[in-house]
Amino acid sequence: MTRPQPWPRQAFPYLHPTPTRWADNDVYGHINNVTYYAYFDTAVNALLLARGVLDIQAGSTIGLVVETGCSYFAPATFPELLQVGVRVATLGRSSVRYELAVFRAQDDAACAQGHFVHVYVDRDTRRPAPLPADLRAVLEGLQVT
Structure with a gap:
């Protein structure tokens, strides 16, 4: 298996x-490895909340994480201020x-990087649902090739 190379900061629109x-x-x-997953989840949901396309309490669709992974390259420690880059690699009918x-503040290369897949489902039935148009528009703006 080929080890991935760290992504550069400029490759992320957010x-x-x-x-x-x-x-x-x-x-x-x-920083403990499991904490990076919390950083990922927080960055995505904070972005969606800030753009007005996530209603945690009453939205008709919710995003469930169905896959995740992370590679680590360099340690980070408390009390560093980190930045988490977010981009969209693949956008489907009901998934992203x-x-x-x-x-880290002084680095242009990632100290850790990964992915996760959200599948959007109806809040009540938990069955896959199409991405709402406003959410899709925000996600398209984060898409990279």
Whole structure:
């Protein structure tokens, strides 16, 4: 298996500021691997909330994570202020594949990067539902080739 190379900061149309917390560090003195997934989820949902296309309480569709993965290249630690880059790699009828990367302030290459796939479903039935038009428009603006 070929090891991926870190993505560059400029490859991301949106960067979300992400402060680290004391509790993010593990006993080895760096951000614990599972915390990166929380950073990814927070960056995507904060972006969607800020753009007005996510209604956590009453939206008719919700995005469920069905796949995720992450590669790590360099450690980050508390009290760093990180940035999480968000872009859309694939946009389907009811799904979106996000690519995400975590950047330390002094680095242009990702210290960690990964992906996750949201499948949008009807809030009540939990069956796949088409992406709402306003959400699709925001996601198209984040799409890269």
